[in-house]
Amino acid sequence: MVEVANPALNAFLTRMGEESVYGQVLIQREGDTWRLRHVEDRANETLKPVGIQDLRMIAQFTSQGAFRPLKSAPNLQSGWHAFARNAAELEAALNHLYPGSIADNFAAQQNPPPVTHYRExxxxxxxxxxxxxxxxxxxxxxxxQACCHPQFCLKQRFWTVEGLSPDKAAEKSALSCLEPCAVLLEFARKAMRIEQAEVKNLSISIENLETINESLRYALEPSAENIREADFGVPLNPRRIGLVLEKLNQTFGTTKAEEK
Ligand code: SF4
Known part of the structure; x- marks a missing residue:
């Protein structure tokens, strides 16, 4: 084990061992260096070599060139690999890919972890x-639930609001979320605006409700629409669709029509 002065990095290195998946990044120890690449590129032999500094730009944009406001979103581009020649370079690499995550991870191991809940x-x-x-x-x-869904964010949410449990580790990744992020705050603002908007009452059959439900699920598929992740003014924003689905499911329960 390489001993480094930074206790957070030291704890990370102890936990990761010879190989680890961190968010969407596969980290493998190779002698005194570490090799980093997208976890889906494990068997890819034609990866583009990039420097540690280049990882910052890789984390900024999706493979389609869209800005990534949330670095823990599961849309990190693939096709690259980088080598960290020492622990300091590994720390720099991970801070480019997942800013602040090593410190947050270390804090999350404390008992109790320093969590800021929604109300606070x-x-x-x-x-x-x-x-x-x-x-x-x-x-x-x-x-x-709509904003932090595993489809949109890989961080394990430690904080809560009354009536909602924290994320289970198995549902997310090794990345830790200790307090609401800027994307969630913006989404919360939009959600309250939606709650305040004029309400129209609607009687709807189970069959039609099922169609709405399935349509929303279809619209949530990643390839269905190309909408900026944090543009909550767009009704088809995936998190807004998720919010409607949550409300439908909580209001009506299971919306599967009975087979005739
Ligand atoms: S608040 Fe939710 S969306 Fe934001 S980083 Fe934490 S878990 Fe992810």
């Missing part, structure tokens, strides 16, 4: 984000 976090908000305090527990829980 939003009670500090002023200006345009003060409105996020107005979501009740049920609304906030629904919004959080």
């Amino acid at each position: 976090f939003t009670n500090r908000q002023t200006g345009m984000y003060r409105i996020t305090q107005m979501l009740n527990d049920e609304q906030a829980g629904r919004m959080i």
Whole structure:
């Protein structure tokens, strides 16, 4: 084991051993160096070599060139590999790919971890984000489930709101989330605006409800629409679709029509 002065990095190196998957990055020890690549590139022999500094730009954009506002989103581009020649370079590489994650990971191992829950976090908000305090527990829980779904974020959510459990480690990755992020805060603002909007009542058959439900699930498929991740003004934004699905499922329960 390589001993380094940084206790967070030291703990990380102890846990990872000879090989580890961190978010979507496969890290393999090769003598005194570490090789990093996308986990889906494990068997790819034609990877482009990149420097540690290049990883910052790789983390900024998807393979389609869209900006990644959330670096823990499961859309890291593949096709590259990088070598860290020492522990400091490995730390720099991971901080480019998943900023601040080694320190957060270390903090998450403390007992208890330094978590900031939804109410504590939003009670500090002023200006345009003060409105996020107005979501009740049920609304906030629904919004959080839609926003932090494994389809959108690989971080294990340690923080909660009343009535909602933290993420289970097996559902996410080794990345830790200790407090709501900027994307969630923006989504919470939009969710409250949606709650405040005019309501129209609708009687709907189980069959039609099933069609709506299935259509929303289809629209959630990654290839269905190319919409900027944090553009919550677009009704087809995947997190907004997820929010509607959460509400439908909580309001009506299972929406599968009975077979005739
Ligand atoms: S708040 Fe949710 S979406 Fe944001 S980093 Fe944490 S788990 Fe991911």
